[in-house]
Amino acid sequence: MDPRTSAQDVMRCDLCETVVVQMHCDTCLVNLCKACVGEHISTDEFKDHKVVKFQARKSSPLYPGCTTHSKERCEMYCNQCDIPVCNSCIASDQHLGHKFLKILQVLDERRNKIMKDVTELNEIIYPTYQDIASNVQNRMSQLEKEYGDLSMAITKHGEDWHREIDKLVKKLKAEVDEMKNTQLQTLQKHLDEINKNISDIKDEINSVDMALDTNDLSKLFSVTSSVHIYRNLPNKIMLSLPKFMPGKIQGKELRKLFGALSSSSLTSDKHGYSMKTTQKSPEAGSSLLVKQLLDEPETVTTIATGYGSLYNVACLTDEEIWTRGNGSTMKLYSINQGSLLKSIRTKSGNSPCDIAVTKSGDLVYTDYLDRTVNIVKNEKIEEVIRLQNWRPEGICCTSSGDLLVIMYSDDNTQTKVVRYSGSTEKQTIQFDDKGKPLYSAFDYKYITENRNLDICVSDLGDEAVVVVNQAGKLRFRYTGHTPAPKNKPFDPRGITSNSQSHILTADYDNECVHIIDQDGQFLHYIDSGLSGPHGLCTDTNDNLFVAQRGKRQVKKIKYLK
Structure with missing residues (x-):
């Protein structure tokens, strides 16, 4: 060979x-x-x-050749002209009085800048784009499920009608599919653009790595970073699903009475995505962007409600909130305008005990005196649950679409939480593993479901937040934190949670909101300027809304970065 x-x-x-x-x-x-x-x-x-x-x-080191004097190499750098220069260049009148630096010093600084950019690309920007892609894919899967649920609702309503409406059912479902396909196509295009950016980022990282691995200073000097381009994250695609609004059969106006789909929407939010942080938290899942607490929470806006006393607030959207106070009227307000959009009076004329908003955007409320749970659909009130020997108080809607209702026995000696699917009772939570009551017999109680599916109850009678898992097993009791802002006993009222699985509870006497993690560890107080905080809710951006009982105002607060 x-x-x-x-x-x-x-x-x-x-x-x-x-x-x-x-x-x-x-x-x-x-x-x-x-x-x-x-x-x-x-x-x-x-x-x-x-x-x-x-x-x-x-x-x-292989110094770059001089573009003016071809036989010489540039070992210096002209700071004014921002170019490499050789000894002949330095001696020429062209650079008279200019400041010169050793080119190795300039390239070391440039190398450090490039390495920082590469680190940012590797550790922050690239993982952020990966998370965005994962979130979009998850949203697309969820979209399939939600549109499937929408189709099921239309089908179920259609089963109550005769064969003459079959064509109408098919037409409506076709409209759903068309809306779904439009939104999925938009998300797919969005995902393709994100994946292209991810590929471009990988290519740039590889290109820079190759340049950093050579001793050819000309190649290193020619490296330009595009990291500033990728810092500008893409606009987030904001989706809203249509709502199916059923009607009653009255003959001719079949389409109108059967129900119609509201329009869907596709919007783009420039600030919808956040750059991924490298900090991890115990409650953060692999796809969760970790948000940090602000040292000083910021009041975004304040909304006057006109009640004599204000008790509860519930987010309909990021632009609208439902409120309830003394009296039988529940009011819907525009957050940005602070204007009253709609008023709904309870069916019985009693004051509602608590309010919540379902996944489909319908208002639900409890009527303690009437023993009922009611839902408002198309401004018409329907009775969902009627109790015997028990009276409902706190209520919340879960991520699965169930209702969780706190109720008291007629003699006020027992309290329990009951889960309903529609009008069907699915679960009762009342005692711990030793047979002892989980909740006090009476007094204010409010309820929410945490992001990890824990069921969280603020129990004024026990001066505690009682948290059980989805199966109803006690996880922990939170009884306040010392020192409290007003040095008074823990006085829990409204309760809510956020995307970080934090639990937030209004402390009426201490005029603050407690933030604890999903395991009951105290994290922070929100106590700036609150007066008699009672009801709480959070929107999809984790803004906090506080119903201030005496001031009759809802305060919107930004408390996460």
């Missing part, structure tokens, strides 16, 4: 191609044997050849 053509052959001299490499010209990047060194240097006597042993190759 010819050793010169063998795949296992050692490296040979680039000139004679016979003798094993012994030397290397760091200037020309040529491998040489000792016999060929002189021949190589003689080919260009004016070039400063730096010939070293092959083992020491790339040890000498």
